[in-house]
Amino acid sequence: MRKTIVFLTILMSITYTSAQETGEDDLGAWYMYFGTNRITDKLSIHSEAQFRFYEVANTFNQLLLRTGLNYHLTENAIATIGYGYINTDGTFADIPGEENSNEHRIFEQFILKNEVGKVKFEHRYRLEQRFISTQADDFTEHRARYRLQLTYPFNEKWFINVYDEVFINLQEPIFGQNRLYGAIGYNVKSNFSIQFGYLKNHFTGINFDRLQLGIIYNTDFRKKE
Numbered sequence: 667m668r669k670t671i672v673f674l675t676i677l678m679s680i681t682y683t684s685a686q687e688t689g690e691d692d693l694g695a696w697y698m699y700f701g702t703n704r705i706t707d708k709l710s711i712h713s714e715a716q717f718r719f720y721e722v723a724n725t726f727n728q729l730l731l732r733t734g735l736n737y738h739l740t741e742n743a744i745a746t747i748g749y750g751y752i753n754t755d756g757t758f759a760d761i762p763g764e765e766n767s768n769e770h771r772i773f774e775q776f777i778l779k780n781e782v783g784k785v786k787f788e789h790r791y792r793l794e795q796r797f798i799s800t801q802a803d804d805f806t807e808h809r810a811r812y813r814l815q816l817t818y819p820f821n822e823k824w825f826i827n828v829y830d831e832v833f834i835n836l837q838e839p840i841f842g843q844n845r846l847y848g849a850i851g852y853n854v855k856s857n858f859s860i861q862f863g864y865l866k867n868h869f870t871g872i873n874f875d876r877l878q879l880g881i882i883y884n885t886d887f888r889k890k891e
Contacts, residue, residue: 689720689758
């Protein structure tokens with residue numbers, strides 16, 4: 667009996683340590699900037715930077731830089747082609763001499779917007795071609811993403827924002843991840859807003875809880891008449 671108790675104690679300790687090493691039990695954070703920079707009535711440039719951490723303010727996880735050229739078919743329909751650079755530390759543990767993976771990503775995107783009453787809907791469809799380099803190998807992956815986002819304004823300043831996004835790999839395994847998000851936002855100016863929210867990031871067999879602080883700042887370089 668004593669041997670059984672000792673074995674179970676060791677097993678539980680190993681399991682707990684393994685869970686800790688993934689960062690699953692830690693509350694992490696994503697700090698994000700997004701911008702739409704209008705250059706003509708039909709064209710704009712997307713700009714984006716994200717800093718992701720396994721914990722709220724330390725233990726680096728990922729740097730994501732993304733840009734793209736938007737074509738505004740209408741105010742409610744936008745097509746985009748773009749590029750992203752992603753540097754990822756895939757392990758929670760701080761390993762001396764560890765090399766991060768690097769990814770160069772091309773993406774194609776289409777956004778449709780509509781309103782039902784005061785609720786604003788946004789449907790985002792995205793295809794990604796991912797060129798990934800690690801210490802062990804270089805490889806290419808493809809995936810599709812769909813995000814449904816709802817925004818409800820309380821007044822001119824305050825609003826809530828929620829979305830769910832599913833990631834589907836175009837190779838095995840088919841399911842990539844799912845992101846469920848909710849936030850409260852504040853419009854500082856007509857082109858500048860801040861959001862503070864919570865993200866539940868679900869992968870097969872593992873979940874991450876992330877706080878999010880997002881800044882959205884849009885610019886307009888069109889000539890004023």
